[in-house]
Amino acid sequence: MTDATSLQHEIAAEQRHVDRVYARLDQLRSDAARAEKDGYRLARVGNFGALVERDAMVFHAARRRHALDAEREGLVFGRLDLRTGAVLHVGRLGVRGEQSEPLVIDWRAPAASAFYQATAAEPRGVVRRRMIQSSGERVTGIEDDLLDPDAAPPGMRVVGDGALLATLARAKTRGMRDIVATIQREQDEAIRSPATGVTIVSGGPGTGKTAVALHRAAYLLYSDRNRFAGGGILVVGPSGVFVEYIASVLPSLGEEAATLHSLGSLVPGFEATRSDRAEIAAIKGSLRMRRVLERAARDAVPDGPDELRLLYRGQLLRLTAAELDAIRERALPRGARRNEVRRAGFDGIFNALWDQANRLGIAGLPTKVEFEDDLAERPDFRDFLRAWWPRLHPRHVLGWLADPQRLRSYARGILSHAEIRALADAYRSLPERGLTIADVALLDELDALMGRPPQPQRRKRDPYLVRDGIREVTTYAERQRAARAAAVQRPEDYREYAHVVVDEAQDVSPMQWRMLGRRGRFASWTVVGDPAQTAWTGNPGELAQARDKALGRRPRHEYTLTTNYRNSAEIFAVAAAVIREIQPDLPLPTAVRSTGVEPVALTVPAAALPDATRDATAALLAEVEGTVGVITPVPRRDEVAGWLTELAAPRLSVVTSLQAKGMEYDGVVLVAPGEIRADSEAGVRTLYVALSRATQRLTTIDVP
């Protein structure tokens, strides 16, 4: 038999199995749909036992039907032939036949781990591992690894030459793809790391850290659904662009119980996308900001009343600015939260006025309680209290930093003069340009410092209320559904996640670690990053301290990934040379794929930059099938996007070097790399990130 007929023969054999799986799937799906309907019919029988039965039936049937639909595409992707003679198929979902025999094993199940873990050196009972590629329901290719030739039965065929490389070479869509069929051993170990404690995954560019983090979320949800779907999994990435890029992976793994956020969107109501320059980010991210904010959170409100004058029974009662400040400070001892102790402030005012009224010997003074009631009824007095101690939103207090005088008084002795000047400059544009990503962590800190204003008591949620007006929840299934809906719409400031995944962790500042820590107090963690790619130029000691505090004393499990699956070897060589300039001994991953195409490096006069960028972008759009990213220095993003309006296409993105973090494109045009390099102390590292985004083609265009 020739290689080609041998391959066709094997494909046909796998197709038979795959057909059987889909036929069974259709049967299960219609069973599930029928069970759902029957469940509802059972309700009419009306006895309690029938209702419980119906509940379970409807709930499981609906969930199952949903899973079957979501995972249909390319359901079966692997096969193991074991020494024992047994054959296992591995897929996105477990499917059993009519006699309960496993037709497909879920990739997350322990029995499937050999599919990812077995190697020729350590075959773990696997003789042949087969990857099955399909398009829809049709098997299109097979790639085999013979792991234990001595145990191979006569006639066992081995075909193909590398599913991984074939997959890697395929063009990308805008979103990240799931790698479930080709997870590599070292990645699998990190994915299946214990569910408790902190799992730390590091590795150079393109080693699959993000892919691992997302598959780990899916794995955790599978291994302990109650715990992780109940509490929820929070996945945090650096930017909105990045979160959009990875968002498609989790649902495609069948998991929707995860909440995705960027560091700029973690505080409800805010969606910051703007980055600060590195030296400003270093100030805003420093733990010293906590002390600056503490002072702000205790300060008098701008434009608040600076004295109180009140006529009471013909006598003037008066509190001066100094007296008002003293009352505020007494009512707000260190550690007290301003929004929560308003009442104490008001009591301070009543007491001071009462003492004064007594001192003045006002005729016919009523009891203290009546005196307070008298005052409380007066609109002018109520207006005073509201203006003097308003309920403050963190956004108001952060806004005070835009006033250089206030900023100076809060930061004196904490930040250096130069830092205060730089920060004042940066905050001058706050009213027009809005928050930056780094500001969001400061808002969160202020929120923690000031507390929530006491809210009017909400009416308790009626557990039997399904939706407006529909109160009849009689089934377990409906309650489950209602509970799940509630879980997805967790309260806005939900902070009790069961697991927190932090991607691009090298860029999380100390203040951002505090923000994350508040959301993961009861969580286990997966922290994924590459220190060589950091843009952080602040104090490294502070960073380690804040991170350790957020992660607590939980046991740590560390993994390092060593193969770069993204870049062609030619492209990674250029990126590697750049990082070697500052870290000659840094262990770098090995890029496994060679395209034979060298990156193009152009230098053009500044005036020619727009044309050169346009030409290079058009050329890459023609050369690659998938996405093209144009990466620019931060201040140039909009200008460069303006040059490219005629080329606008869904597969073309223009992003800053900071937004490019974690991203991947088939072709990359890097504009003005020299400016990125010179931008800050972290410039070389940011350039390293930008140079390692492309899978196939890279063109850099510098200006002299």
Ligand SMILES: Nc1ncnc2c1ncn2[C@@H]1O[C@H](COP(=O)(O)OP(=O)(O)OP(=O)(O)O)[C@@H](O)[C@H]1O
């Ligand atoms: N086992 C694998 N099979 C197929 N593709 C893979 C595998 N591992 C990683 N990849 C692909 O390699 C690319 C890089 O992966 P990913 O973005 O997760 O890397 P990373 O380590 O997070 O990179 P960076 O640090 O540069 O942001 C992605 O396209 C991913 O799908």
